[in-house]
Amino acid sequence: MKRATREELKKLIEISPEAVIDLIMALYDKIEEQGIEIKKQGEKIKELEERLNQNSQNTSKPPSKDRFKVIRKKKETKNTNGKKTKKGTKKPLQMVAEPDERVELKLNKCPECGCNLEAEALREIEKRQEIDIQIKVITTQYEAEKKHCPNCKKTRTAAFPQNVKARIQYGETVRAMTVYLTEDNMISYNRVQRFFEDVAGLGISQSTLVNINRELSEQLEEALAEIKKRIKESPVVGFDETGMRKKLKIEWLHTAATEKLTCLHIDDKRGKEGTDRAGILPEYAGTAIHDFWKTYESYGKCAHAYCNAHIIRELRAAEERTGQPWCTNMKNLLKSAYKDKKNGKQKGKRMSLEKKRFYADRYDTFIQMGHSQIPPPEKGKKKRGRTKKSKELNLLLRLENHKDGILAFMYDDKIPFDNNIAERSFRMAKVKDKVSGAFRGAGDVFFAAIRSFTDSARKNGLNIFEALRFCFRGFSPLLIVNALFSS
Numbered sequence: 001m002k003r004a005t006r007e008e009l010k011k012l013i014e015i016s017p018e019a020v021i022d023l024i025m026a027l028y029d030k031i032e033e034q035g036i037e038i039k040k041q042g043e044k045i046k047e048l049e050e051r052l053n054q055n056s057q058n059t060s061k062p063p064s065k066d067r068f069k070v071i072r073k074k075k076e077t078k079n080t081n082g083k084k085t086k087k088g089t090k091k092p093l094q095m096v097a098e099p100d101e102r103v104e105l106k107l108n109k110c111p112e113c114g115c116n117l118e119a120e121a122l123r124e125i126e127k128r129q130e131i132d133i134q135i136k137v138i139t140t141q142y143e144a145e146k147k148h149c150p151n152c153k154k155t156r157t158a159a160f161p162q163n164v165k166a167r168i169q170y171g172e173t174v175r176a177m178t179v180y181l182t183e184d185n186m187i188s189y190n191r192v193q194r195f196f197e198d199v200a201g202l203g204i205s206q207s208t209l210v211n212i213n214r215e216l217s218e219q220l221e222e223a224l225a226e227i228k229k230r231i232k233e234s235p236v237v238g239f240d241e242t243g244m245r246k247k248l249k250i251e252w253l254h255t256a257a258t259e260k261l262t263c264l265h266i267d268d269k270r271g272k273e274g275t276d277r278a279g280i281l282p283e284y285a286g287t288a289i290h291d292f293w294k295t296y297e298s299y300g301k302c303a304h305a306y307c308n309a310h311i312i313r314e315l316r317a318a319e320e321r322t323g324q325p326w327c328t329n330m331k332n333l334l335k336s337a338y339k340d341k342k343n344g345k346q347k348g349k350r351m352s353l354e355k356k357r358f359y360a361d362r363y364d365t366f367i368q369m370g371h372s373q374i375p376p377p378e379k380g381k382k383k384r385g386r387t388k389k390s391k392e393l394n395l396l397l398r399l400e401n402h403k404d405g406i407l408a409f410m411y412d413d414k415i416p417f418d419n420n421i422a423e424r425s426f427r428m429a430k431v432k433d434k435v436s437g438a439f440r441g442a443g444d445v446f447f448a449a450i451r452s453f454t455d456s457a458r459k460n461g462l463n464i465f466e467a468l469r470f471c472f473r474g475f476s477p478l479l480i481v482n483a484l485f486s487s
Contacts, residue, residue, distance in 0.1 A: 019223035050321060057316060066079055095129050135199050135256055140171070164475035172211075174202070178212045183450040184464055185430045214442070216471060217449040223453055223477035227263050231280055232479075234258045236305075236414045238289045238422030239281065239296060243440040244429065253448065256280045257425040260484070262424065262455040264448040271295045287408070289419045292398060305408035307419035308334050311399070318392045326370035327392070330399065338409055338417045345413070356410050363403060370396040425455060453477060461483045 004012075013020050061232070108118050144158040148383050163172060174196070181187045182194065189206045196202040233238055240259045243250045244266065252270040256263045256278065267274035269464060272295050275281050281288065281296070287303045290296040312331055319327040337359045341351050374396060377387045389397075399406065410414045457467045457480065471477045 020287065024393050028423075048318075053229045053320060054317075055338050057313065087091070095127070099129060103184075130149075137200050137202065138171075153194060163472060170202075170204070170208070172472035174204075175212045175215075176465055178209050178481065179216055179450060179468050180465050182209065183432075183447055184427060184454050186435050188435055198389070199292055209468060210443070210446075212439075213446040216468070217446040219471055220449050220453050221247055222476050223481045224263065224449060225263050226478055226481045227452060227456055228256075228280055230259065231261050231263055232256060232459075234261070235286045236289065236412075236416070237280070237284060237286060238416075238419045238425075239275075240290065240419060240422040240426070241274070241293070242426055242429065243270075244444060246435050247438055247440065251444060253276045253426055253429055255422050255425045257422045259421060260456070260459050262425045262459065263432045263451050264429070264452045264455075266444045266448045272298055277297075287412070287415055289416065289422070291419065292402075303408075304402075304405045306402060306405045307407065308338070309410070309418035309420070311406065313397050318395055324373045324392065326366050326373050326396075329369065330366045331365070333359060333366060337407070341410060341417070350413065351410060359410060360407060367396065367400050367403075370399075395441065453481075455483070456481070 009020070012023075025029050051290045055454055109116055130152040142164055144160055146153050146155055146157045178192060181192045182189060187195075189209050193206055194211060195206060196204050223251045236258065241252050241253065241254045244253050245251075247269075251266055251268050252274055254265045254267060254274055263278075263280065265274075265278035267277055269277075273294055275438070281299050284299070284302045287305050288296060288299065289307060291307050296304065312334060315334075318324065319331065340355060344351050370392075374390065374393050377389050377393065381385050409417045429447070429451065436443070454467070456465055460485075463478070467477075467480055470480065
């Protein structure tokens with residue numbers, strides 16, 4: 001619309017006042033349309049800004065997805081010799097008293113002036129050691145005698161070892177290394193195939209590598225049943241689920257984990273059907289730790305405690321969006337309660353009843369503060385059904401309705417503050433997902449079964465490679481699982 005001058009408007013008023021009124025009304029309509037459009041654009045910009053500001057500190061996104069990563073220096077600690085070492089590093093190399101091989105380095109002449117030193121007396125020997133490994137292919141031939149029994153009148157053959165079943169096969173070390181590299185260290189079949197060919201000169205096909213994993217997963221059936229049984233008997237269990245790619249669809253990896261055991265189950269359903277087929281929650285009667293996924297709430301046989309790490313991230317996100325003080329106060333309250341419990345546990349003391357009451361009362365106070373600070377939901381025009389609530393109000397209502405489960409860590413020392421025991425159990429599964437791109441065939445089932453066994457063994461301090469060799473030696477993996485609880 002072309003902008004009119006003051007003189008043109010004066011003339012128009014003298015000629016036709018009605019035309020001026022129509023013009024003003026048209027401008028009002030245009031301003032109203034633009035106001036609605038600006039409001040929509042503002043909401044869209046706010047939504048995009050919120051999405052841009054999402055990171056591992058205020059959502060469930062992993063740190064690897066953060067756009068701007070903060071590099072944290074490793075803490076330095078002093079070892080027994082007083083030297084500084086980075087926290088988490090292994091023990092330094094130490095010289096052994098009896099090396100496997102000795103190499104004598106003679107000094108027959110002076111390296112500087114060339115003087116002959118053969119007749120000079122030996123003063124001292126300086127020692128240096130090099131630690132290395134040798135990868136060598138060893139072929140073992142088993143020669144079983146055949147004899148005719150005069151009593152039975154039959155030809156008998158000496159028994160082969162129980163793990164030697166074929167005329168020619170790969171041994172326990174090759175098979176254990178295959179599983180160790182593919183399922184525990186998440187290396188692709190193609191790279192494992194190249195590893196054996198380059199390092200040992202073994203031309204193992206990828207189908208053979210897959211069959212080795214299949215063989216072990218079938219052997220683990222009894223061991224996994226025992227792991228499930230032990231988890232059901234545990235007082236506190238963490239539950240969670242994550243998506244895994246298979247061909248062109250998403251499957252769900254369900255986990256049930258304790259400090260000592262892990263059980264993974266792959267299913268095409270995320271909800272109650274998949275959790276039921278996992279076979280633990282329907283019969284579990286202890287305390288289940290999880291997030292606010294509705295499926296978990298449907299199991300009434302067990303008590304429920306919630307992951308406070310999720311809650312703190314949501315409170316931080318609400319704080320960044322709105323700046324409302326109740327979010328900051330509630331976040332600091334949960335952190336302070338956790339810190340008090342942790343410090344008391346280190347000193348061998350339990351949180352006092354007075355402190356528990358203090359934190360519970362302050363919790364209620366901040367809930368009321370939230371109700372006073374969060375604006376009520378706006379009723380939309382001509383919309384049926386319930387009024388849409390804001391993210392902050394939904395969070396506040398969850399905190400209000402699940403107070404006992406959120407603060408359960410204060411009242412029971414066995415209940416942790418967060419659900420890290422479950423989240424750690426499939427952290428490496430996401431690495432597997434990235435490495436493989438997507439599962440094909442029954443690879444997802446093999447992975448869930450084998451990872452359940454190896455993660456449980458690692459939690460109990462077992463050497464994973466030796467545990468796998470034990471299984472391929474012909475022994476039942478159930479023996480290892482039972483040994484974990486024999487003491």
